[in-house]
Amino acid sequence: MNVALYILTMSGGGAEKQCALLAAGLSGAGHDVRVIIDDPSMNRTSNIEILKEAQVELDVLPDVAPWRKVVYLSKYLRHHRVDALFCYLTQPDFYGGLAARLAGVRKIYGGIRNCYLPGWKLVLECVSHHLFCSKTVFNCFSGRDAYAGRLFKSLKCHVIPNCSPFFNPPVVRKGMEIIKVISVSRFVEQKDYLTALRSFRVLAQTDGQHEFIIVGHGELKEQIEDWAKELGIACRIKIHVNPPNIPELLLSADIYLSTSLFEGTSNSIMEAMNYSLPVVCTDVGDNRLLVKHGESGFVCPVKDVASLGGALRALAGDKATRDKFGCRANELLRKNHSLESFISAYENLLEN
Incomplete structure (x- = not known):
């Protein structure tokens, strides 16, 4: 089957990584696969390498007005006789879905990666779902449950959670003098870093040495630094912007912290789990399905600094429980x- 995947960029986000893994996996299963993007300037090397290894073609759309892009993409899909198009995130869902419908693509799949959509995105996703898509694929049950049967047709909603491309062996860490908490995510409002810093301060006020490692990129970097200064914990914060050694940082840490306001299936939490980190997270998206409260971590109410900080304290003070x-x-x-x-799961979706 000729399959195309359309996403804005192959940057370092969770959707981009899952897109690359799906393209490579479908190619390995015998499908003729190509990936289409808008902006090559933010491509992440690791995702590009996944595509190259699987011999998946990567094509870039011209930088033109949206309606011209729809026309170009429609011709592209028709030229390559694409049978199925998977779109990732709102703009590709809308423009890609429209182009695919014009091109006569038989199977068109929208892709929603969160349990919450702001107004304009929800409008575009609804139009795409009802007018263009064969099905909308959610990466989380919470997202499907929020919209199926209300704004979306239940029978056209499908859930396929994210995957891990490999599994590390379980890790039992050495007891170190400094307890390190780590967060890996974009520096955006959704991740609620102010709550993360306040929760870490609860831990920092106890006896012992503690450090908070913050890894990611985004427009709120300077704001995060200012918050750390205001809270009096700047000396305990280490910020890494797009470092090449994220696995080493995860291995060096003792606890993973996620304070998101909304999520889908969190790639960053999955990566923490792969490195045998106990997780403290907010009860959003499918976090409660990823993290078993009291078994593999603690799931706390959103913005509840006392609960999040208390969970950090409990883990920091008990190595046996962390392990x-x-x-x-x-x-x-x-x-x-x-x-x-x-x-x-994706092959079954294509076959059915």
Whole structure:
């Protein structure tokens, strides 16, 4: 089957990584696969390497007005006789869905990666879902449950959670003098770094040495630094912008912290689980399905600094619990999020 995947860029986000993994997996399963993007300037090397290894073509759309892009993409899809198009995120869902419909593509799949959509995105997704798409694929059950049967047709909503491309063996860390908390995400409002810093301050006020490693990129970097100064914890914060050694940073840490206001299936939490980190997170998206409260971490109410900080304290003060929770997290990831089951689910979707 000729399959195309359309996404704005192949940058370092979770959607981009899952797009690359799906393209490579479908190619390996015998499909003729190509990836279409708008902007090559933000491409992440690791995602491009996944495509190159699988011999998946990467094509860039011209930088033209949206309606011209729709016309170009429609001709492109017709020229390559694409049978199925997978779109990722709102703009590709809308413009890609329209272009595919004009081109006569038989199977058109929208892709929603969150449990919450702001107004304009929701409008475009609704139009795409009802007028263009064969199905809308959610990466989280919480997203499907929020919209199916209300704004979206239940029978056209499908859930395929994210996968992990590989599994690390369980890790039992050495007891170190400094307890390190780590967060890996974009520096945007959705991730609620002010709550993360306030929660870490609850831990920092206890006896012992503690450090908060913040990894990512985005427009709020300077704001995060200012908040850390205002809270009096700047000396305990280390910010890494797009570092090449994220695996090493995860291995050096003791606890993973996520304070998002909304999520889908969190790639960053899955990566933390892969490195056997106990997780403290907010109860958003599918976090409660990823993290088993009291088994592999703690799931806390949104913006609840006392609860989040208390969970950090509990883990920081008990190495045996950190080890047990971390190994359980690794076990749950292996059980529920393999690449093989991920590709199989998409192949079943194509066949049906």
